[in-house]
Amino acid sequence: METIYGNLKGLKSSQLKLLQRLYHQRLPGDRITTPEFSQRLAAVSAELDQPVSAYINRRGQVIRVGVGSPAQTQIPPGELPRYGTERLCGIRCISTQMKSESPSSAVLTAMAIQRLDALAVLTLSGSGFTRRGGTVAGYVQEAYLAHLVPHPEVTWTVSDPMSLEDLAEQDFVDLTEGLEEEFRRQYVAEEVDLDHDRVLLIGVQTQTVSPQRFQDGLTELTRLVETAGGEVLQVLIQKRSRPHPRTVVGDGKVQEIALTVQTIGANLVVFDRDLSPAQVRNLEGRMGVRVVDRTEVILDIFAQRAQSGAGKLQVELAQLEYMMPRLTGRGQSMSRLGGGIGTRGPGETKLETERRAIQQRISRLQREVTQLQAHRSRMRQQRQHQQVPSIAVVGYTNAGKSTLLNVLTNAEVYTADQLFATLDPTTRRLALTDAETEEPFPIVLTDTVGFIHELPPPLVNAFRATLEEVTEADALLHLVDLSHPAWQSHIRSVMQILSDMPITPGPILLAFNKIDQAESETLAIAREEYPQAVFLSASHRLGLETLRQRMIQLVRYAVVS
Structure with a gap:
């Protein structure tokens, strides 16, 4: 009928x-x-x-x-x-x-x-x-x-x-x-490039976030999308007292988004916040294109950037933990998981089978991450047995950590003006000389994965082996991109993540990078607010000798305390 x-x-x-x-x-x-x-x-x-x-x-x-x-x-x-x-x-x-x-x-x-x-x-x-x-x-x-x-x-x-x-x-x-x-x-x-996602960005501004923080977040999300290989065609914003439980934005805005998708030829809609599985299903049903949230964009970048076996292992774990509650209603997208599904039980649905298979895969990956932790722990113990102090370089993504490591140690770590350019920790020995005693002072310097505002929980869990480099180091070098408009917010975000660590990290030396690109007014504000910090430009090799001497002082203080 x-x-x-x-x-x-x-x-x-x-x-x-x-x-x-x-x-x-x-x-x-x-x-x-x-x-x-x-x-x-x-x-x-x-x-x-x-x-x-x-x-x-x-x-x-x-x-x-x-x-x-x-x-x-x-x-x-x-x-x-x-x-x-x-x-x-x-x-x-x-x-x-x-x-x-x-x-x-x-x-x-x-x-x-x-x-x-x-x-x-x-x-x-x-x-x-x-x-x-x-x-x-x-x-x-x-x-x-x-x-x-x-x-x-x-x-x-x-x-x-x-x-x-x-x-x-x-x-x-x-x-x-x-x-x-x-x-x-x-x-x-328009020279449409079919190899790149054409993205419509959606920002939802609530009363709990300041206008400046909201704009900084949209700017950062735009860079995240570009880093992932997408092109942001347009940005739509809605102000709401709270997100709509079913569609995040109101019905009228959903219609406007769907119309804009067709008008500009977008094939992907990215929201500036985490979406529930039900919200993704409702939005995709109304718009006819893929809808992803900020976490999924970051996970995609991590999947592209992971080079080592350890990095790929941890990225896969993060993606599966993110995907697990989102299986229902995903339809054919579940086929992306490939093989690994066990024998079906009588009367068992495809969804239940795949959910259990994913859970088994997650358990196996977690065991491998634990083994990775144990391996890195043994490496750290060997360094500690040799009585070589260690410093972990931490900071917001794209602050210049890898560039600094390369300049100081000739490490040849991949660097680029991108978010999350490197994921895997790189450890190098750095031979310093104490300016007062002229004695050699070797230390171990470790480059860590970049932090970001509201680091997605799956990434925190999956990268615990990497983040342990932070908690186990004798001291931390917190590198800040002073040329970034939101540098003060970046400092707060990194300090918040560090404070949430299960083990309290050692003493921290604050270092402001890219001073050659920063405005003179910004530089003056930073010097006034943080008089004990080091100011440098890793790419132009400015302030490096001061940094070396301050790192010696930092490690001595950490070892004594």
Whole structure:
């Protein structure tokens, strides 16, 4: 039996049959509609005293009938044919409305979200079949024709009111082919790179976060997306007292996001906060593209950056721990896990099987991380047995830790102006000379993974072996990028993460890096607030001798205390 969508409350069985009979209609492929089909649709609408919408494919087949406007009966994005920004979806909609007025913005937005070939809106006369000058006027008083336009600033166009005969004479093939040719030209002109995600960024500003912190977070998320290989096309912001429990943003904003996705050709929506599995499912169902949160972006970067076996091990553990509660409703995405699933039990669902398989994998990875911890612990004990003091370099991501290690020790660690350029800890021996006694003073310097504001819990858990380098070091060198606008916030974030460590780290030396790029006013503020800090530029080798002597003092203080 043909399904009728929309608001069916209170409908009689005879009225449902009238709606189902619309599925048996066939329209010519070169016309938007015919007077006969339009009048039949209007008659059903008049019988129900409600708008009715019919969706027709390019073969002229009615594929969906719904009670309500196109905004109330639209096809879910996941059920629409796959198409790109250079094509329309291959479906047109003929809809009725009770008032004599141009289609509303909600109706036109629904057209744009679905990328319909065209939308014809029929206004009912309200009087049924009436005789005007000896002819039958029918139910339709006037019609409007709307369609998308390939213009960067205009999304759609709506015709002036026309007669049903004029609407029926419109050449549908000429209209759709012309539009798609224009969309293709615009697509090529934009030089769309299919190898990169085209991202729409969503920021939700609540009262619990200051405006400056919110803007800093959006700027950082933009860099995270770019580091992951995506291109941020646009940023949308909504202010709310609290996130919506189902969709994070309000219904109106969801519609705006879905429309923007279609308008700019985005294939990924990134939110500036963690999303629950239910929120991701609800948003993807409304938008028709992938939706990810900040944590998933960071996990993706870590997966790209991990080079060593230990790093890949810990990244996989973090991803599985993040994925575990998000399995329900993910559909085919679970197939990305590949093999490893055990024998199915009788009556066991696929989801339960995969959940247990993932849990087994997590347990095995946790054991391997524990073994990694033990190995690194033995290495540290050997260094301690040789009585070589150690300093761990910590700091916000992209503060220049790896660059400093390379300059001081010739370590040749990979460096780049990217977030999380290096993940694996690198330990090198550094031969210092005490300026007062002129005696050699060897230490061990360890570069650690960069910190970030609100470090995702799965990463904290998975990288505990790496972070132990911090807790086990005799002292810490906290490196700060002074050229970054949010350098003060970065200091607070790093100190918060350090304070949450299970073992209290040793004494900390604060060092401000990139002073060659910092403004003089910023440098003066930092010198005033942190008079005991060291100021340097690792890339320009400025202030390194002062840093070396201060590290000797730091280690001596740490060993004595």
